[in-house]
Amino acid sequence: VRRRSAQDLASVDVGNGKLLAAAASLFRSTGYTAATTRDLAGALGIKSASLYYHIGKKEDLLYQICVDSLERIRVVVRSSVADESDPLEAVRVMIRAHMATALADTDMHFTMLSELRSLSSGRRAKVVQLRDAYEAVVRGVIQRAQRAGSLRQDIRPKYMALAVLNLLNWSIFWYRPRGGLSIDELAETLSELFIDGAVDPRRRSTKRPR
Amino acid sequence: VRRRSAQDLASVDVGNGKLLAAAASLFRSTGYTAATTRDLAGALGIKSASLYYHIGKKEDLLYQICVDSLERIRVVVRSSVADESDPLEAVRVMIRAHMATALADTDMHFTMLSELRSLSSGRRAKVVQLRDAYEAVVRGVIQRAQRAGSLRQDIRPKYMALAVLNLLNWSIFWYRPRGGLSIDELAETLSELFIDGAVDPRRRSTKRPR
């Protein structure tokens, strides 16, 4: 049996989760293309050659970040609305679940949203499929609320879903935990704005319901 | 006087506008860092060395794209709301002007929104200043409508402005002219959604104005 050398003792299993998290953090701050494998390795306390024991190539990291973040948010959001019988309340629950998940994995979601174009075309297509699948979940929740008469029907579900995704997704780009609102407060604010609108309630009487 | 050679006749003044437009288009599709000066030169029908007669370095292009797009939208939006005396109508006008400008220069706005981090820290700070200045214009319009009692006052102008900018800015990422809605129709849809909300008007009676 071989004795453990100093080299062995210094070894630290990097672990898939830590690797993805470090990659997402780096990709977020410098961008995927500008982020070097040397920088990433440095953040993990290893040399860039050692990185290739864990991954095939740099792009694998980006791909897995996109896949993981999208699969996770779809599962979480879908299961969170499944318990909700009131269609309008389901919209609120969806918004809360989306914000909580996206901001919990903020580096991964940021990277997924902004670096799609850096993937090879085959993998990009697969990620777009996952994104479409998640958008379908969101659209489904909207559509159900429209059919129940809870949400207005004069705007097609496609655009309603895009609007709410704009509102939610891109908050990741400016939200800072120390900036004031908590995640829940932000979700509540956006939820109210989306559903009730920005108009002063006292002004609503001037506009008759159709 | 020197005779014009074949070389001279083949020369085409690239022109600052065309250069920026080509750069923005390329940066949008491949990302700033991945876009090579060779690709850009190729798109202009010249060699990459010739590019350096027009610019100092690659980053200059990104910087000018950011500055131009932000200065332009601020001027256009501010002057469009200046004529409007009704504060709520000013919000609608702002939304239309923003969408029209951002989608007219869609490659430049896309690049400005997504490539800020690729600028040197000094230039990034200047662009952030310009972005803040534009956000201040938007916040001003919101604030005026709130003070006039046209918009709800329970959400701080900061978050109202961020919400409407989310809604507008990130539409650039998915809007396609051939996709259905015209720019005006999209602006109208987003404007109604922002102001009136997604709720069905018939449901409003259940919630008393405060």
Next chain:
DNA sequence: GTCTATAAAGAGATAGAC
């Protein structure tokens, strides 16, 4: 205003030792 040629630096990835 554009070219050819090239300098100089940095990138992703592999080989083989430990």
Next chain:
DNA sequence: GTCTATCTCTTTATAGAC
């Protein structure tokens, strides 16, 4: 599982001719 060393390719940018 990590290292050192290195290959190979690509990149930005410059020099100097036309």
